[in-house]
């Protein structure tokens with residue numbers, strides 16, 4: 001049994017780095033796939049600097065990877081206050097001297113200092129041409145913010161996935177946030193370049209990985225194929241995202257408290273809290 005637990009533990013915590021693509025001004029974007037839980041982190045590396053987006057708890061992997069690229073981590077950004085896994089962003093920032101960014105609307109109750117992640121405050125990595133542009137996109141949480149990286153990639157956090165869309169209820173506000181979610185997905189994202197490559201913070205099934213082992217799709221393809229983007233009637237949309245939701249993630253309230261800095265569980269407790277699938281999507285298919 002111990003042997004099995006060890007195996008399950010390392011599987012759940014394994015992060016697989018994959019190259020997403022080169023950046024225009026020189027540099028590379030990487031995706032880190034946590035296969036056992038369906039979570040994704042990102043790292044943009046350029047000219048000796050790195051920015052990490054939605055860092056998972058396994059910060060040593062991210063630090064080691066940046067070092068191997070000869071890069072110093074300057075920024076750690078979270079698209080929102082996560083409810084399904086413990087963010088590594090704050091720890092990564094503390095360990096590397098990076099700036100930790102969080103959307104202020106999700107940070108009402110946090111107990112630590114952070115930089116306000118807001119639309120209009122672009123972040124640069126390495127050469128000034130690698131631009132991370134925040135796009136306010138509420139609905140999964142009130143603060144949820146997406147990033148356009150290098151005018152080419154759209155990091156959607158938990159708003160839009162490959163096969164599904166984000167659920168609006170993990171902070172207990174499904175009814176309030178459903179119109180925000182609709183606005184973000186049916187208007188805000190529609191006004192962006194449809195050639196953007198969508199990179200979400202989660203995936204539900206291993207089949208969402210492409211032949212290169214990445215979770216990525218063109219925005220225009222998602223508007224064609226993703227059922228969550230094809231509910232014309234607002235009433236149907238409202239029903240779908242507020243009723244028949246999958247169960248909430250294991251220990252999601254404690255995870256939120258931890259990410260706010262109100263609880264500091266041990267490594268073992270953190271591991272225990274993260275057991276189970278991410279369940280951030282409306283459809284748990």
Ligand SMILES: [Fe+2]
Pocket residue numbers: 080081082083084140158280
């Ligand atoms: Fe989330």
